[in-house]
Amino acid sequence: MKNxxxxxxxxxxxxxxxxxxxxxxxxxxxxxTLEQLSDVKTAISEAVTNAVVHAYDGVGxxxxxxxxxxxxxxxxxxxxxDGKGIEDVQAALQPFYTTRPDDERSGMGFTIIETFMDDxxxxxxxxxxxxxxxxKVMK
Amino acid sequence: xxxxxxxxxxxxxxxxxxxLDEYTARSLKAEADRLIEARGFSTVTLDMGxxxxxxxxxxxxxxxxYKKLRGMRVEMLLKNVPPQVDKVFRTSGVYSLIPIVEx
Numbered sequence: 001m002k003n004x005x006x007x008x009x010x011x012x013x014x015x016x017x018x019x020x021x022x023x024x025x026x027x028x029x030x031x032x033t034l035e036q037l038s039d040v041k042t043a044i045s046e047a048v049t050n051a052v053v054h055a056y057d058g059v060g061x062x063x064x065x066x067x068x069x070x071x072x073x074x075x076x077x078x079x080x081x082d083g084k085g086i087e088d089v090q091a092a093l094q095p096f097y098t099t100r101p102d103d104e105r106s107g108m109g110f111t112i113i114e115t116f117m118d119d120x121x122x123x124x125x126x127x128x129x130x131x132x133x134x135x136k137v138m139k
Numbered sequence: 140x141x142x143x144x145x146x147x148x149x150x151x152x153x154x155x156x157x158x159l160d161e162y163t164a165r166s167l168k169a170e171a172d173r174l175i176e177a178r179g180f181s182t183v184t185l186d187m188g189x190x191x192x193x194x195x196x197x198x199x200x201x202x203x204x205y206k207k208l209r210g211m212r213v214e215m216l217l218k219n220v221p222p223q224v225d226k227v228f229r230t231s232g233v234y235s236l237i238p239i240v241e242x
Contacts, residue, residue: 013162020192038192038223045194049161095231104168104203108195108231115230 001029001070010059011052011081019048019064019079026066027075030138039116040075040136046109047079047132053100055083055130076135086124093122141189142170151180152218156189159197171204175211183208184240188219197224198231205237216240 007022009015020041027040044064051062065078086092093114098107114120117134124130140163141156153171157163175183185201187193201217208215217239220228228234 013160013165016160016162017158035222035226038226041192042194042223042227045160045192049194049196052161104199106195106199106202106231108198112195112227112230116226 001068003029003066003068005066007064009062009064011056011062011083012059013052015062016045016048016052019062020045022064023066023077026068027138029068029070030073030075032138036136036138040077043113043116043120043134043136044077044079046113047077047134050109050132051079051081051083051130053103053105055081057084072137073139074135074137076133078134079132080129082129085126085128086122086130087126089122089124140164140167142167142174144174146180149181150184151175151182152184152186154186154189156191158191159193159200161194161196164196164200167200168203171200172207175204175207175213178211180213182214182216184216184218186218187221187224190221190224193224193227195227195231198227198233201233201237218242 023044024037024041027037060083063080067076091097093110095111096107098105113134117136119135121133140159143154145152205215215237217237220239
């Protein structure tokens with residue numbers, strides 16, 4: 001069995017929780033453990049929060065895509081925006097790095113996605129938005 | 140995100156409940172700081188028992204309070220950390236700064 005979905009939503013903070021719920025529900029056919037489900041919710045929360053906080057001055061669009069392959073026991077998600085993009089992706093991936101230190105941002109978002117998921121890829125350049133791809137094997 | 144507080148002797152215990160994410164944390168900082176700035180205690184214990192979800196925003200909130208309290212020479216402690224929250228804390232190494240206490 002394979003499944004997929006595509007979702008557009010505004011970069012409003014209320015959608016951090018909404019996106020977590022959508023991602024968790026989507027994984028259920030793979031019969032994830034509680035920990036695996038928590039891992040997905042946490043990683044999605046990080047990526048969506050990054051877009052809410054950083055992508056736009058004001059509110060813009062966030063797109064969430066999901067793909068599931070029951071035979072391969074994998075789930076993939078993409079969180080994408082059309083915002084200002086990341087100046088230095090390598091720096092952004094470093095633990096504790098943040099462009100908003102005064103906001104009490106921990107700078108751990110990408111580190112958490114990398115740790116909680118099995119694969120992560122971040123694509124961005126200034127002015128071209130951000131695309132975060134992540135994958136988890138749920139056996 | 141609910142915040143309740145209780146004073147037990149020289150300890151101020153802050154009990155959090157619900158999801159702790161960027162959206163719910165927005166009002167939490169002001170509320171927590173108001174309680175902290177009242178002073179008159181030597182420790183602040185964060186009871187995480189009712190936290191149903193936390194991401195790195197929660198980490199930022201905890202570390203922000205830790206820095207503030209350190210400036211006031213008040214010790215911070217964590218209590219009743221649920222598994223999902225514990226995993227986020229362990230990933231960031233927060234326990235090297237803030238110990239967990241048993242009840």
